[in-house]
Amino acid sequence: MFKTFRISFMLKNTYRTNAILHGIKQLPFIGKLIPDTVYGMPAFKIIAYVIAIIYEISTLLIWKLAYFFFFIALWTMIGDVSRQLQPEFFLHLLIPLTITGAFIHNFMFEAEKHKYYAMMQLNMDSRQFTLVNYFYELAKYFIGFLICGLLFGLILGLHIWECLLIPVFAASAKTLVCAYQINRFKRGKPVTNSSSLLKNGLLLIGLCLFIPGLYITGLLGFTIPRYASWAIIAFVIAGTALTCRSIFSFTEYRAMNKEILSSQLINQMDKSAQRRMIVDRNRKIISLDKNISSNKNGFEYLNELFIKRHRKTLWGNSIIITAVIAGLIILASVVCIMVPKVGSGLNETLMRSLPYFCIIMYAINRGMYFTQALFMNCDHSLLTYSFYKEPKSILSLFRIRLREITKVNLLPAATGGAGLALLLFLSGGTDNPINYAVLFVSICAMSIFFSVHYLTIYYLLQPYNAGTEIKSGTYQVINIGTYMVCFFFMNVKLPTLYFGLSTIAFCVLYCIIACILVYKFAPKTFRIRT
Amino acid sequence: MIFTIEHLSKRFDAKEVLRDISFSFESGKIYGLLGRNGAGKTTLFNCLNGDLKADSGIYTIQDTAGTRTPVPDDIGYVLSTPTVPEFLTGREFLKFFCDIHSGRIKGIRPLDDYFDYIGIDRMDRDKLLKDYSHGMKNKMQMLINIIAQPNLLLLDEPLTSLDVVVAEEMKDVLRSIKSDRITILSTHIMDLALDMCDEIVLLSHGVLEKVDKNNLDNNDFKDKIIAALKEETNV
Known part of the structure; x- marks a missing residue:
């Protein structure tokens, strides 16, 4: 029994020690300074072992x-x-x-x-x-x-x-x-x-x-x-x-x-088992409907078949979110009409709530799922063919995909934007009629921004390797950063008009810059990571 | 046509995988690329195919029109694990490919001719590629690369996981298309290399090295190759 305990304790500590060294090697800057042979270097081993023992005691x-x-x-x-x-x-x-x-x-x-x-x-x-x-x-x-x-x-x-x-x-x-x-x-x-x-x-x-x-x-x-x-x-x-x-x-x-x-x-x-699981999961989302076809040609043909065979994944959630938003707006509209007192409170809230829509639009945006599906079921295989990596091919497909991803995300955004404008009207209206347009356009602009954003970072950083693992730290940092910026906007206190106009201006500017960057760099960056 | 690599180098951290490689390949030949595990065969292919940025080196194609840098259309790359867009049917994939290449490839034929050529049954042509067997996916991948008529065809362990019938069919296909292009086939299987290839090239110590057969019979030639590969570990 004691021998078993000794071996299992040593095994656990060896595993933890190596995990600590591996973790240190993954750190930005410091990791680069540590040699690959660190697992065999006594000084590092001892430090990691001490950390492992401290961890073991601390868990007590x-x-x-x-x-x-x-x-x-x-x-x-x-x-x-x-x-x-x-x-x-x-x-x-x-x-x-x-x-x-x-x-x-x-x-x-x-x-x-x-x-x-x-x-x-x-x-x-x-x-x-x-x-x-x-x-x-x-x-x-x-x-x-x-x-x-x-x-x-x-x-x-x-x-x-x-x-x-x-x-x-x-x-x-x-x-x-x-x-x-x-x-x-x-x-x-x-x-x-x-x-x-x-x-x-x-x-x-x-x-x-x-x-x-x-x-x-x-x-x-x-x-x-x-x-x-x-x-x-x-x-x-x-x-x-x-x-x-x-x-x-x-x-x-x-x-x-x-x-x-x-x-x-x-x-x-087991990486190969893991890969098989991912492949199987992604295969299951392909529609088996034999009536699906397309009369288009070239990349439009490829895109149409992709969208039709992935309709449930790409459009399903977007439609559900739209239905929920529409339901909430109808409910709020009825309340506004029936209970005017609640309406006046809602009117005030609506005029201050636009910054919160950054995080809401972030949460409901399907951009990341869209790009994941694109890679797993389409680009993962086609990027191994030379013709698919030609600049002309990359850019034509980027344009088509930008259109599709925008459509998917715009449905709930436009419903929400129009609904908010309607609620503003029903809850007592506003002195400045431009506010109605600003509410609608800025929410649509946020949706377009996220669509462009996710597709751009996908094309510029293409984070996946052949084993469908994310291998780009920058991609993950940008995703966390996006969330943090949206979260930060909840604390911004600006009138709807100013916040809305700044949002629209920022989104237009971002989309222009992002598209220029994709046109300039994607033909070099849109590759399977090795 | 001659494909030339000059001063190609690639290192991963401290490990120099490809070391100032310079080598020329001639059209009409199948080159068997042999090397031990981790020798850098896939790295070499990834560099040539533009999937991996080399640290240094240039590639050129020299033909009757002169010398030029290869463009993506010049290179076809067949991976050991066939990768095909699984949401398309075999016919849809072929139609998409032909659409993209219309006007660029001479003499595009009816799609069924291609399926007949590669040996994919009529009933399988309208199935989703996700339901194709490994061998059928491999055939589709090979077919696309054959239709594209690349000047340089890179084959990474192309026959290893195929059943004997499909493997023999693929060998015949490769032999039939070798005359107009350079084919480089990486493999671990010595007999396949000797059976299929006109030249044997070793990737050892990060450099390419041709092994001359001279007047040796197959067994002596095998021994010579193994001896050369063993030298790598003794360095």
Whole structure:
């Protein structure tokens, strides 16, 4: 057992050490200074090893402290819970959250890379490896809960014996869930962990109702009685004592781990499997309708077939967004007419809200999905042919695509812009009639801006390699920057007229510059990254 | 026609993959490009095809009209993993290609003639390319490059993953079109290189080096090539 622990600990640290060195090598500027042979250089290895050990020790306490403070103690302050009720409130939150946590994040069922290396690649004894690792993590968890339970429990008025029982309860909850999951696996049911649980929509909705409900009832004074909390704790500890044998007697750890790791990790680690998954996913979005055809020629022919065979992906969301916007506008219009008081408030809001539409237009724009679909299902293959890389071909297709992407994005934008102008009119109108036009045109201009923006950076930076991975840091930085600029605009306080006119001017200028740049540079930059 | 590479170099960080390569290829011949894993065969092809910017070097085509720099139309590149636009049918892809090249390629024929030539069944011609088998996609990729009539045809491991029947069909196709162009075929399979190629060129130590067969029989020639490739690791 000790040998297994030693090997698995060393393996995890080696993996972490190399991951740290790899991370440092990816840093801008500093990364360039570090040689490729860094993984074999003792000085760097020692530094990374020390960081890995510090990380391991820090995980013992940091997350637990954050958990006890942000999820429990902070709420006693927010709710101004009386001293007398604090222990009950503390247990009211701690017990359900800890039990939920035992299901959502249980070390035994998490897909982790070092587990894959040890059990699948190095063929270590799966039962020994799983149990040794589980009890090592459980010991860390116990210590963290012991320290935090004592610290926060005593501050919030619990008896010391109660504080000492908290880590026993927490560790028992985890182990009881292990026994439950193993029992499910024996009955042929799939093992669940954080990733699979979070993919379960029904469960997510349940959690979204349960957790806020827990806080709301607590803050309203409807807490679980203290005796009931201790009954639950006693039940969990007793349940663990009765069922934990099944963890030791279980022999199918390899099969169970294989299921956990293959469903999530092997695909992540095996690049060719990952590539196959991406290819398969993109193949599925191609329409199989045999009636699709085109009477056009050349690039217009290619484009029309692409749009028709990807209509659901390219136009589907745009149509849904448009329908939602139209629905909201109709609703707001009815409210404006029926309740004039609300209308006057809305009128004032509309005259100040244009800067917020930057982030809204950013969020609903389909530009990035459009360019992704273009690369995955069209350019990825055609860019390997010489004729497709000729400047004339690149520029003709750019023009056609700009038209298409603008159409897709303009539908919801024009609906929204026209709707806002209508709402402005219905809610009391404006002294300056130009405001109606500015609202409509500036929102359409924002939409055109995003369409041009995404297509331009796609043509100028072409971020994908042959394996359909994004390989351009600049592309990612520009995407983050775009989001930050849109976010920043929410704080801009300018009258609609001035903000709208500046937006229109900026968008026109940007589109001109972007098109010049594409015409000048895209024939050189629009290549598959190697 | 002669395709000449002069002083071609390419390095990735500290590793110099192509080292001041100078070499000439003559039309009418199939060149077998051999090299060990990581020798730089794909890098060389990517540089020649303009997918990768070389650190230095020039390429020229010398024909009856004089010497000139190659344009994209001069080069055809067939990858080992066939890449075709999967949202099109075989016929649509061919129609699109012919549309783009109308007026540039002499004697474009009816689409079905091309399918007959490459051996794609009538019932498969109107299927989406995503439903084509690996071999059929490879045939489509090859067909496009044949219709384009490039002066320089680069083939990166073109027959490795094909079944024996398709591989033999492809060999016949390549032999039939070799007379008007330069064909460079990179492969790991020695027998394929000896069977198909008129000249064997090794890419070792970052440079191209022709291996003369002289009067050797196939077995001795193989031994000579392997000995030359082994030298690379002993350096």
